[in-house]
Amino acid sequence: MGENHTKKFRFKKKDWLLIGIIVVVAGAAFLFHELIGGEGAGVISVKVDGVLEGTYTLSKDQEISINGGTNILIIKDGKADMEEADCPDQLCVHQKAISKNHESIICLPHKVVVEVESAESGKLDGISN
């Protein structure tokens, strides 16, 4: 009589607990990877003429006006891309979106450098000059 029941319910409480733990750990690892370790998970720094204008996270979609609006940077889907610029060469606009550590977009005419930094924030030692 009881045989059918035991066959149906193969998972015991302990197993579900184990599965729960695995799911949580996997989810946390995935999140951690997305937010910190993975592609498009960094922080970008924006420098104008060697002076840090700001740092921005790639995990939040946003539009950044650089150098008083000469360059418009878009952060979308974990990537930073120079959307618009009023420089004559437009080279920065044509550079591909950046998302990995130490990739950069440079606008020579405006001396704008956008670079992907490591995920750790508060890296401020570049300012002193």
Ligand SMILES: [Zn+2]
């Ligand atoms: Zn440019």
